[in-house]
Amino acid sequence: MSLLCTSPSPSSDGTPLKCQSAYLQTKGWMAVIEGLGIISLPIVQARTLITLFEVAHGFYPAAYLSIGTTVRAAEALTPAPSLGASPSTADEAERNEVVLLWGAIRVLDRYITVRSGPRPSLTRSLPQVVHDSNPTVRVPSLEENRSSPLSQFSRMVDASALLDSIHNVLHNPTSEQAFNVEEMQLFVETLHSLRTLLVEEIDEADAIYSGALDLCHTGLLLVYENGTTGLITDGQILTCHVHATLSLSSLLTTITDTVSPLVTGIEPVDLDRLPPFIMYLVYKAARIVTERFRLESDSREAVRKLRILRGFLELGSARWLCCRRYLDLLNEDTTPRILKAVAADQ
DSSP: TTTTTTTOOOOOOOOHHHHHHHHHHHHHHHHHHHTTTTOOOHHHHHHHHHHHHHHHHTTTTTHHHHHHHHHHHHHHHOOOTTOOOOOHHHHHHHHHHHHHHHHHHHHHHHHHHHHOSSSTTGGGOOOOHHHHHHHHOOOOOOTTTTTSHHHHHHHHHHHHHHHHHHHHHHSOOOOOOHHHHHHHHHHHHHHHHHHOOOOOOOOHHGGOOOOHHHHHHHHHHHHHHHHSSSSSOOOOHHHHHHHHHHHHHHHHHHHHHHHHHHHHHHSSGGGGGOOHHHHHHHHHHEEEEEEETOSOOHHHHHHHHHHOOOOOOOOHTTTOOHHHHHHHHHHHSHHHHHHHHHHTTO
């Protein structure tokens, strides 16, 4: 936890950043513990936090490798459920910890999978007994405080499951095009429903800090971006293409307007509260706007979006190293003319 709370203070003498030194030391100790064959709930929790640190700062492929060892460590830790046993209070408390741990691992695994390519998530292929013994975090009832951290965490697990399903359909489609379209439409409708619930459950000022909303928007962005590419072979594909194009434009505007108050200074920003998923979401939105710049009928609107999205990444780079990496990637893919237009508009 201390590692996650360490800010990457700048270094002028060429030495590693403080957070990087602490990160390498932590990874070294974890390797020693693994070599000694020690496994416990706190150790698996520590592995999960290390993976979260790597995700938040954009340490790839380190995060991709770490989530693999974290999943396997959690599998090794989790005992098979004993039938007919009456758990004690201590057992129940530990079981709740395990349930939350598996929820966090699933969220990270599904997110890292989307970031890393077409391969399926590790938790998607786990034996069913593991899922049965570690059910997903329970959705809050109507009587509970749905804005509480635990309830919002439950929503984030749900959003990550939908994101994983969308990733699976996009990269493992069936031979029946009509079935693929119907299945994707179902997931999109479910994502929209979940997003509506989230908007109702959280304060407007806290929307920027909702990891569940970020995962919903990431899933929709994947679907709409995919829908605007490919060959148009029939009327159904044409209809999907038109709908995806309009929806993509609307979603890009929504993402831009969400981060705009922080960039313009209208609202204060708490960089420590920002979920790691929003960094990649904003980067992906900026990349899509950049790629579609020549297709935009209103270039001034495209420049406005780029200025705000890039400004958010610049703002976040003071706390999260991944933002600087994302800006470098955007600069590599942006023509000098667009960069000049963005700079002139500031």
